[in-house]
Amino acid sequence: MVNELRELLRDASSAPPQAPGDLPAVLRSGRRRVRLRRAGVVGAGALTAGVVALASVAWVDPAPEDLEAAGIPRPAGPTVRLAESRPAVEGTDYRDVTTYANEDLDADNGQYVDGVTDDGLLLFRDGPRSDQLFPRFALLDPATGEKDWLPRPDVGQAQLWAVELSEDRLVLVSPDDGLVTDGPSAGLTAHVFDRADRRWRSLAWPELRRASEPWGAEVGPDGRLYVPVPATRGKVPEGGWPTGPGGEADDADAEGDTFDLWSASLTDAGDVRDERLRVGAFDFDGDSLVWTDSSNGAAGRVHVRDLDTGEETSFDPRLGERCNLLGFDVAGDRIAMSQYCGTYGDGVRDDRVQVVTTDGEQVVTVQDDGVDGGRLVAGGDFLTLTAYGRASGGTYVYDIGGGRLLRLSEAHSSWAVGQGPAPGDLFLWNEPAGRVSEVFGRSGARAHVSEILR
Amino acid sequence: MRDEAAFVEFAASARERLRRTAYLMCGDWDRASDFVQEGLVRVYVRWPRLVRNGGELAYARKAVVSAYLDHARRRSSTERPTEPDPxxxxxxxxxxxxxxxxxxxxxxxxxxxxxxxxxxxxxxxxxxxxxxxxxxxxxxxxxxxxxxxxxxxxxxxxxxxxxxxxxxxxxxx
Missing domain, CATH: 1.10.10.10 (Winged helix-like DNA-binding domain superfamily/Winged helix DNA-binding domain)
Incomplete structure (x- = not known):
């Protein structure tokens, strides 16, 4: 009878009347809700302003966009365009330490590489997926392929992000799991695995309930977890955002959001405190704390505090007039700032990944239509970034010392695999894999763990 | 990154299946379309995070079911249908x-x-x-x-x- 019921259910729903063409309405409602949420709770690393229009513009025309013809202003310092890149050569510019492919993520979730520990083991995650409802983790030796399965953490089906993968412990953070119900936030949760004791411990802090998103949380040099808690929100202009050429709201030149910086012990759940510092985006670089006045809009000034001496300096990073700061990464006395700076002409975006030193010197800005995700790797000597245009899409590496822009791939996977911290000269990236998929371009993705060859 | 083109492709491809699921739950194609629309809006809002881990369809299904259950809860406390549904x-x-x-x-x-x-x-x-x-x-x-x-x-x-x-x-x- 169960089989009969299955047939009946399929039969009863097999002849639907024509669906109304409601996707435009979905998009309108979705954009409106995103804007409302943006004015609500947005973590520093989950910066959304200005990125809404990217794909619908960049995917239409496979030719590289002409930024000059569109009247896009040039950034303050040295500038590089994606068209100036050359293909990276494996074995010369980089080497793959290992790769891992999920051929069909369209059918189900799979296995993921969530980072590399300081002693060179991959944090391998299996699930959550239909045959593995709750994720399990292993430390995988890339030399032998051997997996050391860890005790299962009590994390439900939460999405997890690695924020520290040291020889002593693994620290993952997860958001509240309000999911569809948009229910009350359970707050930010940290899951700490002690590698010596082989035990997981989960910590949550009532004081950090408003910081319900894990994005932007960082482990500081003192081993504490630093969390941005929303403080002020940039205002939406009277009458809403102006509409760009494609009918999209263009929120370039937005007011920034600010956050109160809190920190929490990862060993004592009762030890949590307000650091009495209001920030926009922030990151640590050795014993320095680097932050901006605001983010997800205007950046304001960049501040650098020596945590040993308390000495503090600040400078104007000279973002463009209309630039929204969307991403922030600091390493090796350099700062990478991903920005959206407006849409021009027939829909050409001014996207930038700007690198400055912690002294305020302009290093380079990669400027193009559809580029973001700037991340400093190899101790800040190299910059990885992602491009989304059809002609220029893929993963790139910029050699800051050598002034070379290298293109690792010609496409970036729609599936977010191969993301997480990596020590030394290692870095993670991905490319599409599997069969052609109508929805996602390719049904799967291949994660690469690669090493920069200097 | 809110990849709107990818979302549109996903929504276009998943919509009919979701609509059938919603119809079987609510028994009305028009309301099923409404639930799917609400579900897809929720998917749109969460899209960057979904793409990160490849859970789009599962989340969309969950969003539609949730929209239906939310409606059912509201309806049970506010509406008293008196006419039989033809x-x-x-x-x-x-x-x-x-x-x-x-x-x-x-x-x-x-x-x-x-x-x-x-x-x-x-x-x-x-x-x-x-x-x-x-x-x-x-x-x-x-x-x-x-x-x-x-x-x-x-x-x-x-x-x-x-x-x-x-x-x-x-x-x-």
């Missing part, structure tokens, strides 16, 4: 018609919303008990008991119909 089979239909669409939809319509969701998710979406529990945010035991009650009710309706004899080798409910 799209549903009458008692006479059930007694005389073979097991067909209307009979099934009438039987489903007689179930409480969560029981209906359990049946649709278990036997149309082919989700396991654990997956259904995860989606409905309840225990596996609740899914089993809700499904069991739903099947008991459905069996009493469907087996009363002329074509309701148990098929040879069919799995017992």
């Amino acid at each position: 799209a549903l089979a009458s008692a006479e239909d059930v007694a005389t018609a073979v097991v067909d669409r209307q009979t099934l939809m009438a039987a489903l319509a007689g179930l409480p919303p969560r029981q209906r969701a359990c049946v649709v998710l278990r036997y149309f979406e082919d989700l396991s008990v654990a997956e259904t529990a995860a989606l409905l945010r309840c225990t596996e035991g609740t899914v089993k008991s809700q499904t069991s009650r739903a099947l008991f009710s459905l069996r009493s309706v469907l087996e009363d119909s002329p074509s309701g004899e148990q098929a040879e080798g069919a799995v017992s409910w």
Whole structure:
């Protein structure tokens, strides 16, 4: 009878009347809700302003966009365009330490590489997926392929992000799991695995309930977890955002959001405190704390505090007039700032990944239509970034010392695999894999763990 | 990164399947479209995070079911339908018609919303008990008991119909 019921259910729903063409309405409602949420709770690393229009513009025309013809202003310092890149050569510019492919993520979730520990083991995650409802983790030796399965953490089906993968412990953070119900936030949760004791411990802090998103949380040099808690929100202009050429709201030149910086012990759940510092985006670089006045809009000034001496300096990073700061990464006395700076002409975006030193010197800005995700790797000597245009899409590496822009791939996977911290000269990236998929371009993705060859 | 083109492709491709699921739960194609639309809006809002881990379809299904259950909760406290729904089979239909669409939809319509969701998710979406529990945010035991009650009710309706004899080798409910 169960089989009969299955047939009946399929039969009863097999002849639907024509669906109304409601996707435009979905998009309108979705954009409106995103804007409302943006004015609500947005973590520093989950910066959304200005990125809404990217794909619908960049995917239409496979030719590289002409930024000059569109009247896009040039950034303050040295500038590089994606068209100036050359293909990276494996074995010369980089080497793959290992790769891992999920051929069909369209059918189900799979296995993921969530980072590399300081002693060179991959944090391998299996699930959550239909045959593995709750994720399990292993430390995988890339030399032998051997997996050391860890005790299962009590994390439900939460999405997890690695924020520290040291020889002593693994620290993952997860958001509240309000999911569809948009229910009350359970707050930010940290899951700490002690590698010596082989035990997981989960910590949550009532004081950090408003910081319900894990994005932007960082482990500081003192081993504490630093969390941005929303403080002020940039205002939406009277009458809403102006509409760009494609009918999209263009929120370039937005007011920034600010956050109160809190920190929490990862060993004592009762030890949590307000650091009495209001920030926009922030990151640590050795014993320095680097932050901006605001983010997800205007950046304001960049501040650098020596945590040993308390000495503090600040400078104007000279973002463009209309630039929204969307991403922030600091390493090796350099700062990478991903920005959206407006849409021009027939829909050409001014996207930038700007690198400055912690002294305020302009290093380079990669400027193009559809580029973001700037991340400093190899101790800040190299910059990885992602491009989304059809002609220029893929993963790139910029050699800051050598002034070379290298293109690792010609496409970036729609599936977010191969993301997480990596020590030394290692870095993670991905490319599409599997069969052609109508929805996602390719049904799967291949994660690469690669090493920069200097 | 909000990849709107990818979202549009996903929504266009998943919409019909989601609409069928919603229809089986609510029994009305127009309302099913509304639930799917609300579900897809929720997917849009969460899209960057979904793409990060490849859980788009599962989340979309969850969003649609949630939209339906939210509506059912509101409806149960604010609306009292007084007229019979002409799209549903009458008692006479059930007694005389073979097991067909209307009979099934009438039987489903007689179930409480969560029981209906359990049946649709278990036997149309082919989700396991654990997956259904995860989606409905309840225990596996609740899914089993809700499904069991739903099947008991459905069996009493469907087996009363002329074509309701148990098929040879069919799995017992």
